[in-house]
Amino acid sequence: MYNAMGLCVSKIVEKKARMATPWPDKPCPHCGETITDLVMEMVPDPDQSTSEYAAIVNRKPGGAVTCPYCEGAMEYAANGDDLVQSTKEPLRYSRPKTEERARRYGEVFLNRHDVTPEEWAGHDKGMVGAFKGYRYAEDP
Numbered sequence: 001m002y003n004a005m006g007l008c009v010s011k012i013v014e015k016k017a018r019m020a021t022p023w024p025d026k027p028c029p030h031c032g033e034t035i036t037d038l039v040m041e042m043v044p045d046p047d048q049s050t051s052e053y054a055a056i057v058n059r060k061p062g063g064a065v066t067c068p069y070c071e072g073a074m075e076y077a078a079n080g081d082d083l084v085q086s087t088k089e090p091l092r093y094s095r096p097k098t099e100e101r102a103r104r105y106g107e108v109f110l111n112r113h114d115v116t117p118e119e120w121a122g123h124d125k126g127m128v129g130a131f132k133g134y135r136y137a138e139d140p
């Protein structure tokens with residue numbers, strides 16, 4: 001779809017959405033898999049009030065999160081665009097939150113009640129292989 005100026009409207013909408021949420025669409029600095037969405041809403045609620053969380057959501061250095069594929073620690077580079085390796089203790093995703101999100105996605109879009117986080121990441125985010133064997137925040 002194109003507007004009067006010949007610009008692709010869907011691209012503009014997509015760009016606006018990307019400015020509002022940390023959807024980097026960048027390779028993991030450890031394993032090279034593409035991170036289409038950092039799914040920061042899957043971090044446990046108490047962790048979402050930390051300065052580390054705020055740094056990631058605002059695309060700034062100062063907070064790390066695991067890669068959902070290889071669990072390596074990564075954070076935003078100073079350019080606010082690239083993901084770089086981090087020496088910080090990374091935030092991890094919450095098992096109940098991620099499983100619930102996957103289940104709800106499956107019910108709405110796949111008409112199934114048993115969708116796993118791996119399936120959700122592949123279907124919804126295009127991140128095939130993410131969350132496979134992942135150690136969640138609550139896991140020992």
Ligand SMILES: [Zn+2]
Binds near residue numbers: 067068069
């Ligand atoms: Zn990785």
